[in-house]
Amino acid sequence: MLEETERIFSCPYCRVKLALACKDYFRYFLAPRIPDLPGLFYVPYWRHRGILFFFESDGRIRHRVIDANSRATAAAFLPSSLGVRPQALKLQFVTPSTIGRL
Numbered sequence: 001m002l003e004e005t006e007r008i009f010s011c012p013y014c015r016v017k018l019a020l021a022c023k024d025y026f027r028y029f030l031a032p033r034i035p036d037l038p039g040l041f042y043v044p045y046w047r048h049r050g051i052l053f054f055f056e057s058d059g060r061i062r063h064r065v066i067d068a069n070s071r072a073t074a075a076a077f078l079p080s081s082l083g084v085r086p087q088a089l090k091l092q093f094v095t096p097s098t099i100g101r102l
Contacts, residue, residue, distance in 0.1 A: 047068075
């Protein structure tokens with residue numbers, strides 16, 4: 001099973017390194033608490049991870065780590081954020097066997 005942070009694999013025997021890649025971007029989902037809900041569908045949200053740098057009025061540079069999410073669709077009836085901290089939940093790769101509609 002792949003974890004969300006795994007991108008490079010190494011064989012301890014032959015020392016070959018393989019990099020995990022995709023054509024555009026990786027797709028993850030948050031698993032529902034009840035896995036086999038009828039009519040289950042997933043809504044796209046962007047995950048923003050990184051370091052935000054900004055200048056203070058006294059000339060000092062400050063930074064903070066961000067891990068946030070925002071709606072990735074124009075559907076205004078959906079909340080602008082998931083309302084949860086993504087780093088607190090376990091993300092899973094979307095695969096052809098993922099149950100539900102994406």
